Amino acid sequence: xxxxxxxxxxGPPSSGKTSVILQTLTQLKADGLRIGVVKFDCLSTSxxxxxxxxxxxxxxxxxxxxxPDHFFVSNIEDCVRWGTNQGLDLLxxxxxxxxxxxxxxxxxxxxxxxxxxxxxxxxxxxxxxxxKLADAIVITKGDVVSQAEREVFALRIIQVNRRAVxxxxxxxxxxxxxxxxxLFQKAPAVNDLKGRSLRxxxxxxxxxxxxxxxxxxxxxxxxxxxxxxxSPKAFLQELPTGNPLGASSExxxxxxxxxxxxxGKNFLFRSISICGGKxxxxxxxxxxxxxxxxxIFCIVGPTGSGKSRLLSDLECLxxxxxxxxxxxxxxxxxxxxxxxxxxxxxxxxxxxxxMNFVMDLSVEDFLMLHxxxxxxxNAREIVRGIIEGANELSGEKFGPHWPLTxxxxxxxxxxxxxxxxxxxASPVVLIDEIENAGIDRNKAFRLLTKKNKIVLLSxxxxxxxxxxxxxxxxAGGAIRQIAVSSPEEKDVLSRLEEMDQYQRIxxxxxxSGKPIPAHFLFTEEERYVSL
Numbered sequence: 185x186x187x188x189x190x191x192x193x194x195g196p197p198s199s200g201k202t203s204v205i206l207q208t209l210t211q212l213k214a215d216g217l218r219i220g221v222v223k224f225d226c227l228s229t230s231x232x233x234x235x236x237x238x239x240x241x242x243x244x245x246x247x248x249x250x251x252p253d254h255f256f257v258s259n260i261e262d263c264v265r266w267g268t269n270q271g272l273d274l275l276x277x278x279x280x281x282x283x284x285x286x287x288x289x290x291x292x293x294x295x296x297x298x299x300x301x302x303x304x305x306x307x308x309x310x311x312x313x314x315x316k317l318a319d320a321i322v323i324t325k326g327d328v329v330s331q332a333e334r335e336v337f338a339l340r341i342i343q344v345n346r347r348a349v350x351x352x353x354x355x356x357x358x359x360x361x362x363x364x365x366x367l368f369q370k371a372p373a374v375n376d377l378k379g380r381s382l383r384x385x386x387x388x389x390x391x392x393x394x395x396x397x398x399x400x401x402x403x404x405x406x407x408x409x410x411x412x413x414x415s416p417k418a419f420l421q422e423l424p425t426g427n428p429l430g431a432s433s434e435x436x437x438x439x440x441x442x443x444x445x446x447x448g449k450n451f452l453f454r455s456i457s458i459c460g461g462k463x464x465x466x467x468x469x470x471x472x473x474x475x476x477x478x479x480i481f482c483i484v485g486p487t488g489s490g491k492s493r494l495l496s497d498l499e500c501l502x503x504x505x506x507x508x509x510x511x512x513x514x515x516x517x518x519x520x521x522x523x524x525x526x527x528x529x530x531x532x533x534x535x536x537x538x539m540n541f542v543m544d545l546s547v548e549d550f551l552m553l554h555x556x557x558x559x560x561x562n563a564r565e566i567v568r569g570i571i572e573g574a575n576e577l578s579g580e581k582f583g584p585h586w587p588l589t590x591x592x593x594x595x596x597x598x599x600x601x602x603x604x605x606x607x608x609a610s611p612v613v614l615i616d617e618i619e620n621a622g623i624d625r626n627k628a629f630r631l632l633t634k635k636n637k638i639v640l641l642s643x644x645x646x647x648x649x650x651x652x653x654x655x656x657x658x659a660g661g662a663i664r665q666i667a668v669s670s671p672e673e674k675d676v677l678s679r680l681e682e683m684d685q686y687q688r689i690x691x692x693x694x695x696s697g698k699p700i701p702a703h704f705l706f707t708e709e710e711r712y713v714s715l
Contacts, residue, residue: 195298203355294371461509463662484660
């Protein structure tokens with residue numbers, strides 16, 4: 185029998201394991217690899233048909249009344265034998281992973297744990313060896329939370345598993361799967377599992393309930409019984425303190441001219457480039473655009489034209505693995521799979537349209553965790569400044585102890601704008617339609633562009649568009665034109681700013697219940713009379 189690559193994939197229910205696997209294997213199959221899947225589940229599964237529709241040979245195993253991970257161990261050797269008999273180059277084992285105390289990972293076999301951003305900030309600490317001992321950790325559903333929440337969630341994962349490669353992946357679009365596919369191809373091959381060991385022992389689990397007992401009470405409990413400590417001392421145990429990452433408290437500057445990068449690599453950021461992909465009709469996007477520190481671009485186009493898609497491609501440093509098939513280069517070269525997650529975290533700061541927080545934390549606790557993920561010194565003082573800055577941008581003020589999930593959309597957007605301006609040293613800032621937040625957009629724009637950074641702003645607002653030096657015109661999912669602001673447009677901008685001031689005065693008067701006097705109109709000279 186020939187050798188075959190075996191990959192174990194596990195994770196909590198509904199984390200997106202099957203979607204991630206399907207998107208990754210679609211790329212590998214296009215490279216001519218013969219691929220099969222083994223799906224382990226508990227009671228039932230409909231995933232067999234999903235794999236078959238992709239033309240992948242698949243076998244499924246249902247553990248029924250047995251622990252799914254114990255069931256996995258009892259059957260994986262036979263499954264590997266099946267794969268080699270099929271002449272497969274790669275076999276994926278997908279496990280339900282319902283027992284957080286167990287782990288389906290095998291020594292010297294590449295292992296993946298899939299978790300999602302919506303599962304809760306403490307989830308990485310609860311999962312156990314399935315996450316702690318994985319070689320790669322895939323984080324899904326990042327498109328429905330803010331960048332700050334993604335970074336806090338990633339911090340929690342690093343605190344549990346420092347050595348794993350962390351890959352943000354979108355299981356729906358396939359964004360990020362090219363890096364995972366490359367890791368799969370580099371994994372070691374095997375011809376059998378005889379004599380190999382699990383990375384973590386299964387727990388002892390032989391008690392009366394394992395053997396069919398259903399009645400509750402100590403008199404019915406036999407065998408391996410573990411009891412909760414309800415003594416007074418159990419309530420006095422202190423939580424661990426200190427920085428679990430052992431990270432430096434110094435704020436790192438990753439703007440142009442800086443070489444202070446971690447991972448032992450000196451890295452001088454000079455540029456980020458967009459290499460064209462395809463439009464919505466599949467036609468080539470004939471564009472190559474390089475941006476350098478100090479460049480300020482706006483992105484304009486009709487609703488649905490692909491503005492947010494371009495920002496998303498930049499944020500994930502797309503490598504032809506998104507619907508647009510664009511490729512993003514750093515300093516003129518393609519980042520490696522191991523560099524890509526690190527670089528996108530350090531290079532890119534993003535303010536997206538989606539500002540619905542999901543983490544059950546106070547505003548202050550959330551910002552402190554975000555500061556920790558960014559290795560910021562004097563974090564409490566900076567956090568105080570972020571909250572003050574956010575309150576200057578938004579209408580109704582909020583305090584440090586407010587629940588994050590109770591902030592309005594405008595308050596959430598104001599918080600993330602202040603967070604990006606005060607906390608982030610990233611040299612690239614991506615902003616998606618700040619005009620819809622109900623905040624002072626002019627002040628927000630100037631706050632975000634006051635440093636020598638690359639700024640890209642997606643907008644429908646002519647005022648914000650004219651504040652930028654150049655405009656990227658999007659239509660049909662592709663970049664069609666790069667326009668440069670003309671001297672005449674500066675005069676138009678001046679008039680628009682005058683009109684914007686007029687609207688702000690009227691808006692605040694309406695919000696505060698003041699009447700709008702009849703004389704508050706354009707004069708013959710088209711000037712405004714202040715309230």
